Amino acid sequence: MSDRTETGPTTGFTIITGLSGAGRSETAHSLEDLGFFVVDNLPPALLPKMAELTTRPGGPARVAIVVDARGGVFFGELSKALEELKRLHTDYRIVFLEASDDDLVNRYEATRRRHPLAPGERVVEGIRKERQILGQLRGDADLVIDTSGLTPHELRDRIRGAFADAPPEEGIQVSVVSFGFKYGAPRDADMQLDVRFLPNPHWVPKLRPLAGTDERVRTYVQQQEAYGPFIERLESLLDATVPGFIAEGKSYLTVAVGCTGGHHRSIVVAEELGRYFRQHGLPVVVVHRDLERG
Numbered sequence: 001m002s003d004r005t006e007t008g009p010t011t012g013f014t015i016i017t018g019l020s021g022a023g024r025s026e027t028a029h030s031l032e033d034l035g036f037f038v039v040d041n042l043p044p045a046l047l048p049k050m051a052e053l054t055t056r057p058g059g060p061a062r063v064a065i066v067v068d069a070r071g072g073v074f075f076g077e078l079s080k081a082l083e084e085l086k087r088l089h090t091d092y093r094i095v096f097l098e099a100s101d102d103d104l105v106n107r108y109e110a111t112r113r114r115h116p117l118a119p120g121e122r123v124v125e126g127i128r129k130e131r132q133i134l135g136q137l138r139g140d141a142d143l144v145i146d147t148s149g150l151t152p153h154e155l156r157d158r159i160r161g162a163f164a165d166a167p168p169e170e171g172i173q174v175s176v177v178s179f180g181f182k183y184g185a186p187r188d189a190d191m192q193l194d195v196r197f198l199p200n201p202h203w204v205p206k207l208r209p210l211a212g213t214d215e216r217v218r219t220y221v222q223q224q225e226a227y228g229p230f231i232e233r234l235e236s237l238l239d240a241t242v243p244g245f246i247a248e249g250k251s252y253l254t255v256a257v258g259c260t261g262g263h264h265r266s267i268v269v270a271e272e273l274g275r276y277f278r279q280h281g282l283p284v285v286v287v288h289r290d291l292e293r294g
Helices: 024-033 044-053 078-087 101-111 123-140 152-163 215-222 227-247 265-279
Strands: 013-018 037-040 063-066 093-098 143-146 173-180 191-194 252-259 284-288
Touching: 013 024, 013 044, 013 123, 024 037, 024 063, 024 093, 024 152, 044 063, 044 078, 078 123, 093 123, 101 123, 143 152, 152 173, 152 284, 173 265, 215 227, 215 265, 227 265, 252 265, 265 284
Parallel strands: 013 063, 013 093, 037 063, 093 143, 173 252, 173 284, 191 252
Antiparallel strands: none
């Protein structure tokens, strides 16, 4: 979004949107816990008025507005409101929540709720309609979070990692996500790494039931001949690219690391990347998306 001023992740005005069932409410609650003044389902025409509150003496320092597609034509007015925010030189961020169709269907089935855009049809049809309606807005989002496979606790960690206060010079919030390709790759990654070239601890009987967080698994993976050169080249790549992301005003960076099941190799590498970013003074949250899957 090059026509807006990039001032960092702690901007005072945040718009939360995305697919129904993808975690908008959990995100809103997490931001509320971080001190945001949160408003659910505000008419888009009122967004500029609400944004003004963050500039008035005594007004809330940080505001988050939840916007969804339930309003039909009413939601279509959001683009006009965003243009008005730009005209007023209001700095804002859009956080877009999404998930795989399978995850969304399972969540609706678990709660026995009807999809707001398909009250008399199959849930998958409502999801299809909503993806179509929100396609442009997803492209304009500053931060996209794929909640597929995430527990509410893990989503809260992602939100805290993205919105925790950080010194302005840090300039970027990093999320590192390990995952299993057999469960689908995250949709929100800025950089995706495939570490399936490393020998798989799954085929070592004593390591199979353990996770990549276990020191025995970590030692096995790190002792592989290809591991050291890979990490060295990966860190050189990050040394070259991360300063560029910061210079271009990017507020969030999501790095996804995948192996077959998301249980061993990807976790070891994700933890290594977490240490890399911390050593470079960057705020980072590490999430192991598929750790609890079979």
